[in-house]
Amino acid sequence: MTMMAPRAWMFDPAVETMSRSALAERQYERLCRTLRHVYAHVPHYRRAFDDLGVCPDDLRDLADLRRFPFTVKADLRDTYPYGLLAVPREQVVRIHASSGTTGKPTVVGYTAGDIDRWSDLMARAMATAGTRPGDVVHNAYGYGLFTGGMGFHYGAERLGCTVVPISGGNTERQVHMMLDLDAGILCATPSYALNLAEVAERMGVDLRESSLRIGLFGGEPWSDGLRRDIDARLGIQSTDSYGLSEIMGPGVAMECPERNGLHGWEDHFLFEVIDPDTLEPLPMGATGELVITTLTKDALPMIRYRTRDITRLCDEPCACGRTHVRIMRVTGRNDDMMIIRGVNVYPSQIESVMVGFPGTAPHYLLVVQRQGVLDTLDVQVEATPDLAADAYPAVADKIRRHIKSIVGVTCGVTILPPGALPRSEGKAARVKDLRTAKAG
Numbered sequence: 411m412t413m414m415a416p417r418a419w420m421f422d423p424a425v426e427t428m429s430r431s432a433l434a435e436r437q438y439e440r441l442c443r444t445l446r447h448v449y450a451h452v453p454h455y456r457r458a459f460d461d462l463g464v465c466p467d468d469l470r471d472l473a474d475l476r477r478f479p480f481t482v483k484a485d486l487r488d489t490y491p492y493g494l495l496a497v498p499r500e501q502v503v504r505i506h507a508s509s510g511t512t513g514k515p516t517v518v519g520y521t522a523g524d525i526d527r528w529s530d531l532m533a534r535a536m537a538t539a540g541t542r543p544g545d546v547v548h549n550a551y552g553y554g555l556f557t558g559g560m561g562f563h564y565g566a567e568r569l570g571c572t573v574v575p576i577s578g579g580n581t582e583r584q585v586h587m588m589l590d591l592d593a594g595i596l597c598a599t600p601s602y603a604l605n606l607a608e609v610a611e612r613m614g615v616d617l618r619e620s621s622l623r624i625g626l627f628g629g630e631p632w633s634d635g636l637r638r639d640i641d642a643r644l645g646i647q648s649t650d651s652y653g654l655s656e657i658m659g660p661g662v663a664m665e666c667p668e669r670n671g672l673h674g675w676e677d678h679f680l681f682e683v684i685d686p687d688t689l690e691p692l693p694m695g696a697t698g699e700l701v702i703t704t705l706t707k708d709a710l711p712m713i714r715y716r717t718r719d720i721t722r723l724c725d726e727p728c729a730c731g732r733t734h735v736r737i738m739r740v741t742g743r744n745d746d747m748m749i750i751r752g753v754n755v756y757p758s759q760i761e762s763v764m765v766g767f768p769g770t771a772p773h774y775l776l777v778v779q780r781q782g783v784l785d786t787l788d789v790q791v792e793a794t795p796d797l798a799a800d801a802y803p804a805v806a807d808k809i810r811r812h813i814k815s816i817v818g819v820t821c822g823v824t825i826l827p828p829g830a831l832p833r834s835e836g837k838a839a840r841v842k843d844l845r846t847a848k849a850g
Contacts, residue, residue, distance in 0.1 A: 425677055426732045433676050438472055440705035445469060448711050451496040454489055476691050480714045486516040495519055497709050507555045508655055518655050519709040527706055528658055531675055532565020535664035538673055539649040540624050541595050543570030548593035550602055552836045553577045557659030558629055562597045578602060578835035581609040592621040600632040601838035607643040618645030626651055628660055630837045631740055631758045635765030639772050650739060657702050657712055663737045668729050671736030678706045681735055683723055686744050697722045699744060718744040748778055750787045753819040757840045763816050769797040769805045773831045779844045788822040795828050
């Protein structure tokens with residue numbers, strides 16, 4: 411394949427257009443250093459390596475990584491709060507953490523060097539999506555323990571942008587601020603971007619006429635249908651951002667304007683896709699669970715971290731000229747999958763069917779219950795203001811049949827009046843599981 415010349419909007423062409431062999435050489439060097447680092451300083455990894463009969467010197471090439479153990483979220487909770495740190499706690503300058511809504515939070519530490527590298531990677535990611543020095547960046551990601559707000563903030567400053575650290579909430583004020591400050595870049599979860607669009611419309615403000623041109627969205631799965639709806643209502647080109655707190659935060663991968671997969675920064679992360687049942691590595695292009703090994707983290711390196719995200723990798727060079735592997739858009743998570751009457755269903759599959767369906771708004775809730783020994787699914791979706799109430803049953807029936815035809819699952823569908831479902835100021839809660847509530 412003939413490589414295209416790097417485009418002017420690239421952040422670091424010397425790194426982002428490296429040959430596959432040069433990338434592999436850099437990865438091997440950094441992986442060797444990381445394995446030695448965790449074996450020497452993290453008792454959990456030393457025990458895990460010893461249990462499998464491997465040591466850092468057993469890594470002779472990148473393929474040997476499959477001999478080393480996986481890391482899972484439970485490992486961080488079992489060693490809470492500082493048990494996986496590879497440096498003395500006194501060298502940690504920042505702590506972030508997950509919400510901990512399903513148990514102990516996962517605590518992530520950063521050295522000053524980690525923060526510096528994270529800022530560089532966020533600047534690279536934002537530039538990849540089209541952000542330029544001097545842009546006004548409206549950062550509506552949550553600040554605090556969540557990595558989103560601080561990640562995009564530091565990246566935008568490193569890139570030379572003007573940052574508006576507004577976080578989530580107070581949505582009407584956010585609309586005014588975007589207009590008054592001529593924001594060109596919106597950083598938010600997709601669900602909050604949709605909320606901003608709706609509030610602006612109720613205020614009589616057409617954000618399509620504003621300075622906004624790019625959305626940097628992530629933090630939750632979202633479908634192409636929702637992307638099209640947000641782009642149309644805000645008059646922007648939205649790009650998908652990928653990251654997770656255990657690995658670093660946002661900035662692990664980012665779409666370029668080609669929007670044909672997220673460029674993963676292979677000089678800092680090693681990506682694998684495995685079969686989630688057999689745990690065996692899958693070939694390039696096969697769909698499975700994404701596994702990530704960090705290559706340049708000091709405080710909390712992760713060895714073969716199972717993300718639970720379902721995707722596939724592509725190593726063909728992008729039309730933009732970048733050569734780093736692309737992570738195709740995540741289609742779901744292992745732990746989000748529902749089994750409804752014997753059919754495996756991801757929330758993103760339901761969303762892809764519903765968003766844009768005539769007479770409905772892109773706001774929905776999936777309610778899972780248990781009847782006897784089987785799980786049932788009821789889809790609650792809002793109507794558009796122009797849909798008459800007496801038409802709700804007919805629209806619900808059409809959606810029910812459409813879901814059955816496309817996804818293959820039988821479910822109930824309830825049409826709700828506009829505004830009936832709560833709006834998100836951060837990550838949207840798309841699934842309401844009543845099975846545990848009934849059991850308790």
